[in-house]
Amino acid sequence: MNQAEKEQYLREYSILKNQGKPFFPYAVAKDAVMSLIVMLVIIFLSLEFGAEILPQVNPTTTTYVPRPDWYFFFLFEVLRVMRNAPKFTDMATIGVPTICMILLFLLPLYDRSPERLITRRPIALSAGLATIIAMAYLTYTGANTGSPNSVSLAPPSGLSAAEKATFRAGEIVVGESGCLACHVIGDNGNNGPGPPLTRIGLTLRPGGIAATLRNPTAPMPSFKNLALQSPKKFQNLVEFLSMLQ
Ligand code: HEC
The missing domain is CATH 1.10.760.10 (Cytochrome c-like domain)
Known part of the structure; x- marks a missing residue:
């Protein structure tokens, strides 16, 4: 972005800003209405359908298969893949996600590119897509693993x-x-x-x-x-x- 482009941008920005509406009360009012609708939907759903009640806890069970909630399946899968490499388990399951969170947190500090157009941001675009695809894949495989105390092998072909x-x-x-x-x-x-x-x-x-x-x-x-x-x-x-x- 050169000087002329920058000035044009600032000019357009101030024009838009003058035409625009202030955050308070316009945006706040919209948000408040939407929050109210979401709240009412949740209240309606809980009154109408209630929460799922699972079987009572049985501390003597030996067949219980512990599994995380679905949004942690990707981390669970990383842990599962790394379980036979104890040296790297901590790094993979705590280290890498923490580093990713820190990178995300610091994004405004190191991503100084003024470009907004997604096609002009190939690195950000591929990093974002790669993250989504990796997490989707890990979530899928994590959700579909067998129980830790059972074998999941297909019998060899050619058996009667x-x-x-x-x-x-x-x-x-x-x-x-x-x-x-x-x-x-x-x-x-x-x-x-x-x-x-x-x-x-x-x-x-x-x-x-x-x-x-x-x-x-x-x-x-x-x-x-x-x-x-x-x-x-x-x-x-x-x-x-x-x-x-
Ligand atoms: C407490 C851990 C433990 C459990 C439980 C266990 N094993 Fe083992 N198994 C071993 C170890 C250690 C060896 C290697 C012994 C050696 O060096 O001779 C072994 C060796 C073997 C071998 C010989 C492998 C070879 O290449 O010679 C077979 C077969 C085997 N186990 C089958 C089983 C089966 C089937 C079960 C369940 C019914 C089982 N084991 C349960 C620890 C265990």
Whole structure:
């Protein structure tokens, strides 16, 4: 913007300012009317429909899946993606959002460009769009993740219907038995102290898997009791793991 443009802008601005109306009472009155309408709508909705009442709290549940409110799904997803990199979790979940907030706060100080036209502001435009797209994507994936104590793997292709049923049944036993506290399977579970099991079927035969489950190396607990008490479940578990290739 050169000197002439600047003077023209200031001239137009003062003309517009003289034609305009003062903030008080015009804009304030409009805002007040709109606020009143919003308030009345909220009062109407709460009288007419009330608030959703969820089931009573049960502190003994072991299947409750904690989830944030939808507007925090993007942060939740960042935390979920970073959970196996403890060194970076704080930076990713607290550091980066805080830096973004500070950058937003300081925007008027470092963004001194007088341009208003969005097409003349490619950097601001792409930064804004990238932020919106990233947050939308993270919100979507965060909202669609499975529960932390269940496996969400598709059975390998080429299985018969019976094998697929075994796969699903074994998946459930894995969820119930707490294997994911120590092992990663696909996208689920914790990376350690146990090794990832996503392809365990390639390195261990069913007999080896069953032997490991019965007589594991510490800290892995023994699942001998499962084999004794629910042989069917144990069988499904072993077959499920050997299908992971
Ligand atoms: C407390 C943590 C813990 C739990 C819970 C646990 N594991 Fe493990 N698991 C380990 C560790 C640690 C090892 C590695 C032991 C070693 O070094 O020999 C291991 C090893 C294994 C192995 C052998 C891996 C290999 O590559 O040789 C298999 C298979 C396995 N676990 C399956 C399971 C299954 C299935 C469950 C649930 C029914 C389970 N584990 C529960 C910690 C755990």
